Amino acid sequence: MARRKKIYEGKAKILYEGPEPGTIVQYFKDDATAFNAEKRDVIEGKGVLNNRLSEFFMTGLGTVGVPTHFLKRLNMREQLVRQVEIIPLEIIVRNLAAGTMAKRLGLEEGEALPRPIVEYCLKDDKLGDPLVSEEHIFAFGWASQQDLDDMVALALRVNDFMSGLMYGVGIKLVDFKIEVGRLWDGDFQRLIVADEISPDSCRLWDIETGQKLDKDVFRRDLGNLADAYTEVARRLGVLPANATPIIKPTLIN
Numbered sequence: 001m002a003r004r005k006k007i008y009e010g011k012a013k014i015l016y017e018g019p020e021p022g023t024i025v026q027y028f029k030d031d032a033t034a035f036n037a038e039k040r041d042v043i044e045g046k047g048v049l050n051n052r053l054s055e056f057f058m059t060g061l062g063t064v065g066v067p068t069h070f071l072k073r074l075n076m077r078e079q080l081v082r083q084v085e086i087i088p089l090e091i092i093v094r095n096l097a098a099g100t101m102a103k104r105l106g107l108e109e110g111e112a113l114p115r116p117i118v119e120y121c122l123k124d125d126k127l128g129d130p131l132v133s134e135e136h137i138f139a140f141g142w143a144s145q146q147d148l149d150d151m152v153a154l155a156l157r158v159n160d161f162m163s164g165l166m167y168g169v170g171i172k173l174v175d176f177k178i179e180v181g182r183l184w185d186g187d188f189q190r191l192i193v194a195d196e197i198s199p200d201s202c203r204l205w206d207i208e209t210g211q212k213l214d215k216d217v218f219r220r221d222l223g224n225l226a227d228a229y230t231e232v233a234r235r236l237g238v239l240p241a242n243a244t245p246i247i248k249p250t251l252i253n
């Protein structure tokens with residue numbers, strides 16, 4: 001049997017060569033890491049949920065005209081995506097203060113921000129993905145002004161789409177990060193949303209109770225991570241096919 005070629009193994013996913021040039025297969029692992037991989041665990045079912053949720057968000061973005069790398073889901077843990085040159089920046093959009101921003105600026109977690117705020121971090125695990133400014137980005141050539149304008153425009157459209165979608169199921173989108181990739185079409189290039197959009201890369205709080213439904217559950221030991229992600233999937237109507245059905249009381253005549 002032919003063996004497919006592994007291109008890269010990261011903390012949450014494995015990339016394999018795809019069936020056609022310009023495509024790759026993303027395999028979603030159950031591994032959870034936080035604080036630059038200082039904290040790690042295996043959360044059974046997380047990969048299945050993130051595969052399905054990322055498919056759901058990326059497909060939805062596609063229908064409103066936001067270009068993404070997603071092509072199709074192959075099975076419970078794998079999806080086929082377009083191979084891109086990843087721009088070495090994480091684009092973060094924040095609607096409410098939380099996490100490192102709250103700490104850095106002395107803000108209360110959950111405090112509303114005057115407007116959505118976009119931040120950039122350099123994708124470099126050895127350095128702990130440091131926050132960088134536009135000056136750094138242009139001076140070191142990580143992206144051009146045009147690239148950055150396109151990336152911010154993509155990130156804000158993702159924010160609008162995701163905020164609305166989440167609001168509809170009683171969840172606040174506090175913040176999220178995306179990765180963006182460069183796609184070549186002959187001499188032309190365009191930037192598209194790549195990597196994943198999932199509760200690993202967003203902060204999601206229940207609107208009523210404030211309950212956290214994202215990776216902070218793992219970072220801060222707040223309970224079972226898979227249960228939190230299942231709740232997000234359940235509200236969005238995208239539970240994986242083999243998920244244990246929620247047992248409801250049945251009426252017996």
Ligand SMILES: Nc1ncnc2c1ncn2[C@@H]1O[C@H](COP(=O)(O)OP(=O)(O)OP(=O)(O)O)[C@@H](O)[C@H]1O
Nearest residue numbers: 010011012013069081082083084086125179194195
């Ligand atoms: N469409 C794509 N084409 C090429 N590379 C991609 C694409 N989508 C995501 N990637 C890259 O694939 C890897 C996914 O693996 P994973 O998320 O496990 O990485 P990671 O451990 O978070 O490390 P990294 O710091 O590289 O993101 C990331 O490096 C990501 O940038």
Ligand SMILES: [Mg+2]
Nearest residue numbers: 010011012195
């Ligand atoms: Mg990653």
